Amino acid sequence: MAFDLLIENIKGLVQVRDTTPSFLSGAEMAQLPILSNAFVAVKDGLIADYGPQQNSPKQAKQIVDATDRFVLPGFVDSHTHLVFAASREEEFVLKIKGATYEEIAASGGGILNSAKKLQAISEDELFYRSLPRAYEIIQSGTCAVEIKSGYGLTVKDEIKMLRVAKRIGIETGMVVKTTFLGAHAVPREYSKSDYLKLVIEEMIPAVATEKLADYIDVFCENGFFTPEETIRVIEAGQKVGMKPRIHANQLNRSGGVQVGVKVKAMSVDHLENIGEEEIELLKNSGVMPTALPGAAFFLGLPFPPARQMLQAGLPIAIASDYNPGSAPSGNMPLMLSFACIKMKMTPEEAINAATINTASCLEIVETHGSITKGKLANLILTKPAPSLAYLPYSFGYNWIESVFLKGNLVQNKNS
Amino acid sequence: MAFDLLIENIKGLVQVRDTTPSFLSGAEMAQLPILSNAFVAVKDGLIADYGPQQNSPKQAKQIVDATDRFVLPGFVDSHTHLVFAASREEEFVLKIKGATYEEIAASGGGILNSAKKLQAISEDELFYRSLPRAYEIIQSGTCAVEIKSGYGLTVKDEIKMLRVAKRIGIETGMVVKTTFLGAHAVPREYSKSDYLKLVIEEMIPAVATEKLADYIDVFCENGFFTPEETIRVIEAGQKVGMKPRIHANQLNRSGGVQVGVKVKAMSVDHLENIGEEEIELLKNSGVMPTALPGAAFFLGLPFPPARQMLQAGLPIAIASDYNPGSAPSGNMPLMLSFACIKMKMTPEEAINAATINTASCLEIVETHGSITKGKLANLILTKPAPSLAYLPYSFGYNWIESVFLKGNLVQNKNS
Numbered sequence: 018m019a020f021d022l023l024i025e026n027i028k029g030l031v032q033v034r035d036t037t038p039s040f041l042s043g044a045e046m047a048q049l050p051i052l053s054n055a056f057v058a059v060k061d062g063l064i065a066d067y068g069p070q071q072n073s074p075k076q077a078k079q080i081v082d083a084t085d086r087f088v089l090p091g092f093v094d095s096h097t098h099l100v101f102a103a104s105r106e107e108e109f110v111l112k113i114k115g116a117t118y119e120e121i122a123a124s125g126g127g128i129l130n131s132a133k134k135l136q137a138i139s140e141d142e143l144f145y146r147s148l149p150r151a152y153e154i155i156q157s158g159t160c161a162v163e164i165k166s167g168y169g170l171t172v173k174d175e176i177k178m179l180r181v182a183k184r185i186g187i188e189t190g191m192v193v194k195t196t197f198l199g200a201h202a203v204p205r206e207y208s209k210s211d212y213l214k215l216v217i218e219e220m221i222p223a224v225a226t227e228k229l230a231d232y233i234d235v236f237c238e239n240g241f242f243t244p245e246e247t248i249r250v251i252e253a254g255q256k257v258g259m260k261p262r263i264h265a266n267q268l269n270r271s272g273g274v275q276v277g278v279k280v281k282a283m284s285v286d287h288l289e290n291i292g293e294e295e296i297e298l299l300k301n302s303g304v305m306p307t308a309l310p311g312a313a314f315f316l317g318l319p320f321p322p323a324r325q326m327l328q329a330g331l332p333i334a335i336a337s338d339y340n341p342g343s344a345p346s347g348n349m350p351l352m353l354s355f356a357c358i359k360m361k362m363t364p365e366e367a368i369n370a371a372t373i374n375t376a377s378c379l380e381i382v383e384t385h386g387s388i389t390k391g392k393l394a395n396l397i398l399t400k401p402a403p404s405l406a407y408l409p410y411s412f413g414y415n416w417i418e419s420v421f422l423k424g425n426l427v428q429n430k431n432s
Numbered sequence: 433m434a435f436d437l438l439i440e441n442i443k444g445l446v447q448v449r450d451t452t453p454s455f456l457s458g459a460e461m462a463q464l465p466i467l468s469n470a471f472v473a474v475k476d477g478l479i480a481d482y483g484p485q486q487n488s489p490k491q492a493k494q495i496v497d498a499t500d501r502f503v504l505p506g507f508v509d510s511h512t513h514l515v516f517a518a519s520r521e522e523e524f525v526l527k528i529k530g531a532t533y534e535e536i537a538a539s540g541g542g543i544l545n546s547a548k549k550l551q552a553i554s555e556d557e558l559f560y561r562s563l564p565r566a567y568e569i570i571q572s573g574t575c576a577v578e579i580k581s582g583y584g585l586t587v588k589d590e591i592k593m594l595r596v597a598k599r600i601g602i603e604t605g606m607v608v609k610t611t612f613l614g615a616h617a618v619p620r621e622y623s624k625s626d627y628l629k630l631v632i633e634e635m636i637p638a639v640a641t642e643k644l645a646d647y648i649d650v651f652c653e654n655g656f657f658t659p660e661e662t663i664r665v666i667e668a669g670q671k672v673g674m675k676p677r678i679h680a681n682q683l684n685r686s687g688g689v690q691v692g693v694k695v696k697a698m699s700v701d702h703l704e705n706i707g708e709e710e711i712e713l714l715k716n717s718g719v720m721p722t723a724l725p726g727a728a729f730f731l732g733l734p735f736p737p738a739r740q741m742l743q744a745g746l747p748i749a750i751a752s753d754y755n756p757g758s759a760p761s762g763n764m765p766l767m768l769s770f771a772c773i774k775m776k777m778t779p780e781e782a783i784n785a786a787t788i789n790t791a792s793c794l795e796i797v798e799t800h801g802s803i804t805k806g807k808l809a810n811l812i813l814t815k816p817a818p819s820l821a822y823l824p825y826s827f828g829y830n831w832i833e834s835v836f837l838k839g840n841l842v843q844n845k846n847s
Contacts, residue, residue, distance in 0.1 A: 104818055106825035113776050153829065315773060315827070348828035358730060361528050403519055410521035412730070413763035414568065415830055 018066075022059040022424050023077035024088055024398065026070055029405060030055035031089040032372055033067060034387045040305065040377035041369050043330035049365035051405065057088060059394040062423035067388055079426075083398060086418065087405060089368065091160025091395030092349040093385050095375035096262075096286050096309055098165050098198075098340035099154070100147045100181045102134035105341040128202040131168040131341055135178065144181045144188075151185045154339065154347040155427055158417055160395035161192035161376070161385050163336075165234055167201030172219050175199050179229035190422050192393075194379045197221065197230035197259060200242050200250045213246060217253040225257035231380075232283065233259035237273035244272035251280045262378075266290045267318070278302045284334065284378040288321040289313050296322075296329045305378035306331055308370075309338035310355035311346050323360035334374040335367060354412035364406045394424035433481075437474035437839050438492035439503055439813065441485060444820060445470035446504040447787055448482060449802045455720065455792035456784050458745035464780035466820065472503060474809040477838035482803055494841075498813055501833065502820060504783065506575025506810030507764040508800050510790035511677075511701050511724055513580050513613075513755035514569070515562045515596045517549035520756040543617040546583040546756055550593065559596045559603075566600045569754065569762040570842055573832050575810035576607035576791065576800050578751075580649055582616030587634050590614050594644035605837050607808075609794045612636065612645035612674060615657050615665045628661060632668040640672035646795075647698065648674035652688035659687035666695045677793075681705045682733070693717045699749065699793040703736040704728050711737075711744045720793035721746055723785075724753035725770035726761050738775035749789040750782060769827035779821045809839035 030052040038045070056073035058066040066074070108126040121127060135143060154162065164182035169175035179195050186193030199216040203209050224230050233254030237247040251261045261280045265273025267287035274295040277285035284305040288295075289312075299306055308321040323333055335356050339347035349371055356367035376386030384393050400418045402408060408416050420427040445467040453460070471488035473481040481489070523541040536542060550558060569577065579597035584590035594610050601608030614631040618624050639645050648669030652662040666676045676695045680688025682702035689710040692700035699720040703710075704727075714721055723736040738748055750771050754762035764786055771782035791801030799808050815833045817823060823831050835842040 104822055104825065106819055106821040109772070109825045110778060110821050113772060113778055115776075157828075311828075317774070345826050346828040351828035357524070357528060359732070361530075363525060363528055404521055406521040406525050407519055410519065410524045411760050413572075413726075413761040413766035413828070 018060060020058040020060050020065060020074060020077035022079045022081070022394070022421065023056060023074060024081045024083050024396070025056040025073050027055045027057065027083040027088045028085055029053055029087045030057055030067060030388055031087055031405065032368065032387045034389050037373065037382055037387050037389055039382060040332050040374050042332035043327055046327060046333065046366040046369045047363060049368055057388060057396065059424035062394055064388060064390055064392050064394050066390065081398065085401035087399045087402060089397040089399070090372050090385070090387050091397055091420065091422070092158045092371050093161045093375035093379060093381065094154065094159045094336050094347065094349055095163045095284065095334055095379050096307060096336035096338050097162055097347060098167065098338070099150045099162070099347060100143065100164055100178050100185070101131050101168055101341050102138055102143060102146060103341065104345060105130060108342065127342060128168065129205065132170045132174070132204065135168045136171065136174050140177045140180060143177060144184050147181055147185060148188060150339070150347065151189050151191060155189060155191055155420060155422060156417070157348045157350060158397045158420055159191070159347065159349055160420070160422055161379065161381055163194045163196055163379055165196040165198040167198030170199070170202065170204045172223050175220050176223060176227065176229060179224060183229065192381060192385065194231045194381070195229060196232040196234045196262060197224050197254065198234040198236070200235040200247070202236065202241060213249065216250055221253050221257060225259070230259050232262050234262045234264060236264040237271060237276055238264065238267060239269045239271050244276045247273070247276050248280060255280070262286060266295065267312070270295070274298060277304050286336070287312065289318040291321065296326055296331065299331050300329060305334050305374060307334040307336055307378065308356070308360065309336055309344065310352055310359060312338045312344040314355055314359070315344050320359045323356070323362050327366065332374055333362070333366070333370045334378055335370040336375055350408065350416060351412065353409040357409040358412065364409050367409055394421060396421040433475060435473040435475050435480060435489060435492035437494045437496070437809070437836065438471060438489060439496045439498050439811070440471040440488050442470045442472065442498040442503045443500055444468055444502045445472055445482060445803055446502055446820060447783065447802045449804050452788065452797055452802050452804055454797060455747050455789050457747035458742055461742060461748065461781040461784045462778060464783055472803060472811065474839035477809055479803060479805055479807050479809050481805065496813065500816035502814040502817060504812040504814070505787050505800070505802050506812055506835065506837070507573045507786050508576045508790035508794060508796065509569065509574045509751050509762065509764055510578050510699065510749055510794050511722060511751035511753050512577055512762060513582065513753070514565045514577070514762060515558065515579055515593050515600070516546050516583055516756050517553055517558060517561060518756065519760060520545060523757065542757060543583065544620065547585045547589070547619065550583045551586065551589050555592045555595055558592060559599050562596055562600060563603060565754070565762065566604050566606060570604060570606055570835060570837060571832070572763045572765060573812045573835055574606070574762065574764055575835070575837055576794065576796055578609045578611055578794055580611040580613040582613030585614070585617065585619045587638050590635050591638060591642065591644060594639060598644065607796060607800065609646045609796070610644060611647035611649045611677060612639050612669065613649040613651070615650040615662070617651065617656060628664065631665055636668050636672060640674070645674050647677050649677045649679060651679040652686060652691055653679065653682060654684045654686050659691045662688070662691050663695060670695070677701060681710065682727070685710070689713060692719050701751070702727065704733040706736065711741055711746065714746050715744060720749050720789060722749040722751055722793065723771070723775065724751055724759065725767055725774060727753045727759040729770055729774070730759050735774045738771070738777050742781065747789050748785045749793055750785040751790055765823065765831060766827065768824040772824040773827065779824050782824055809836060811836040
């Protein structure tokens with residue numbers, strides 16, 4: 018067989034699995050299979066073969082020497098808001114200077130600020146503003162991503178966002194899964210009940226008609242949407258085939274996890290504020306508990322109690338939450354550092370959380386999340402590194418030498 | 433005049449000063465002069481001219497278009513330990529798994545671990561292992577750096593470290609200032625008093641004879657060296673022309689700041705544990721209070737109380753503390769993010785802290801730390817950015833497009 022790409026002399030081929038588990042939980046997460054002194058070969062955009070170096074094929078159209086380097090499967094980032102009109106560093110500065118949440122809201126800040134800016138620009142303009150962020154995360158190793166709506170807050174603007182999210186997938190070759198998050202905040206001109214009516218009766222049907230959303234999400238939080246309101250929205254989405262995922266327990270123990278388990282959500286995301294009750298409920302629930310350590314870091318929140326969750330046998334996924342307000346970073350290597358440094362996950366647990374488990378909760382584990390024959394050849398080649406643990410340990414260091422998306426070397430399109 | 437390099441159409445030329453203050457303190461730190469729509473021109477490795485774009489010269493050997501981009505002076509990192517034999521991620525993993533400090537020490541961890549590894553290799557080997565870290569920090573914008581000894585802990589190994597630090601400066605073109613830190617830890621085979629005798633009577637004279645150290649430092653901390661011991665070592669160094677800087681108040685209010693003020697240190701570094709007494713003492717002391725936010729982040733310590741310090745009129749410098757045990761990152765852009773996100777410094781304050789103030793406490797403010805005619809043309813060109821505040825806000829994003837060291841584009845030597 019003539020291979021398109023051969024990476025050989027790999028110091029460690031990480032997350033090698035002949036067959037992929039549907040997800041990893043509890044003690045399983047500590048086990049990360051690594052093949053030392055290995056090769057991986059690619060054909061037609063797929064992983065065609067791998068094994069010990071002595072079995073390496075001798076020929077391929079392109080051969081890359083990975084001496085002293087690791088190869089990992091591309092990251093799957095299962096929670097982002099990367100389609101947005103503009104960054105919000107002006108609010109960041111206001112917060113540094115001590116402005117309260119109310120003052121920032123009064124000065125036009127928050128989600129409604131993002132909505133106003135997004136409503137003001139065309140779909141094409143939104144696409145061209147968001148595309149560099151997609152290339153940015155690809156270069157930091159993300160090869161599949163979930164993108165939410167929720168800065169539109171009108172029927173046409175929510176649709177605009179989701180169309181842009183889909184276009185990003187087509188343009189970049191990165192797999193994109195989309196989530197409708199109309200219930201992200203209540204626009205000023207609506208009462209909450211009127212807005213919920215709009216979401217349920219107009220937005221969801223319109224999004225469904227265009228088949229723009231794989232999932233439906235609600236910001237279930239004190240001051241945003243209650244558990245009861247969340248369930249109403251989720252059920253309306255489920256009726257048209259959108260599976261639920263929930264923004265839960267970021268700022269309060271507000272019942273989000275309970276809702277997630279009740280509606281059999283794909284994931285409950287954030288979890289900065291959970292306790293034994295939520296952990297107990299999540300056991301064997303089929304719901305993926307997802308930590309977003311970039312948001313906890315940026316907002317100064319407690320990090321989710323990962324060790325307690327793992328001890329209880331739960332799975333954990335790690336995603337970036339890339340968004341302009343509370344987590345302006347889509348850098349998954351830094352998320353791994355946060356997971357290890359702040360959440361006391363081992364490097365192996367963190368890598369499992371950002372590959373297999375995020376792929377699982379995006380329902381793409383058949384094609385992503387591990388080095389397995391037949392999966393997409395989404396590969397991260399590291400710079401020389403003394404060990405796998407060096408990667409999360411050396412926080413802030415760009416340890417990625419190159420990224421291959423479906424077997425093609427990603428060229429730098431940002432600079 | 434024929435320029436060697438012209439960077440034109442710069443969105444914002446940051447830290448432009450016709451004359452440089454000796455340092456910035458208190459409310460002054462909020463002021464960061466920026467020239468919009470500007471050019472900067474380089475001749476013979478120095479900043480030869482700058483000004484509004486309409487006055488830009490039309491010719492130069494190399495012209496770079498900086499539309500939508502900022503240009504900053506290169507960072508000055510005034511506290512690192514970047515000469516070391518090996519990273520220590522194995523200890524990082526032990527800590528994640530709950531090992532105590534004592535258990536890690538018993539398994540051969542800590543400073544003594546670094547010393548053992550460094551003692552076992554030749555000067556050349558140490559140089560070749562450390563050099564990639566120097567290129568790594570240059571690529572993240574550091575153009576002048578302080579490097580400490582302190583992993584040698586024998587006469588010949590301390591000298592080996594300092595020789596390597598000097599060689600790094602010669603090899604890379606980055607300005608290197610060296611600090612003798614023999615009093616970093618007590619080797620197991622010595623009593624503390626015997627080791628202090630070795631430091632004072634043998635190491636300091638030997639280092640002085642070879643003119644290897646600009647400064648002398650002591651790890652003044654409970655369990656390491658007391659204030660009295662610190663003063664003894666410092667005074668021995670001062671006698672042979674080494675100016676003091678002190679590792680102070682990282683883990684305890686152990687009197688380090690008091691020592692620093694007493695010996696008129698160039699800087700007191702760490703300051704995670706200071707209160708009103710230390711802040712009061714530092715007022716008008718001429719000692720530069722230096723925060724090392726990477727270490728506070730990695731160890732989970734409180735960050736220095738920057739707002740309280742600025743309110744009291746103190747200056748603040750920001751450095752990386754790059755070392756294999758407690759701060760395995762030399763990434764100054766991330767340090768700026770930590771300063772803003774965790775220490776509530778404004779972007780302007782953080783940039784002043786990592787340029788003018790670090791240059792000041794390394795006594796190189798005549799040549800570094802600002803865009804000023806006649807200073808070294810150490811320049812950071814950013815990727816397109818909507819505002820200056822975007823840079824620290826977008827934590828983890830590599831916003832540096834290129835670095836010019838003495839006017840020469842730095843080529844990537846790491847990958």
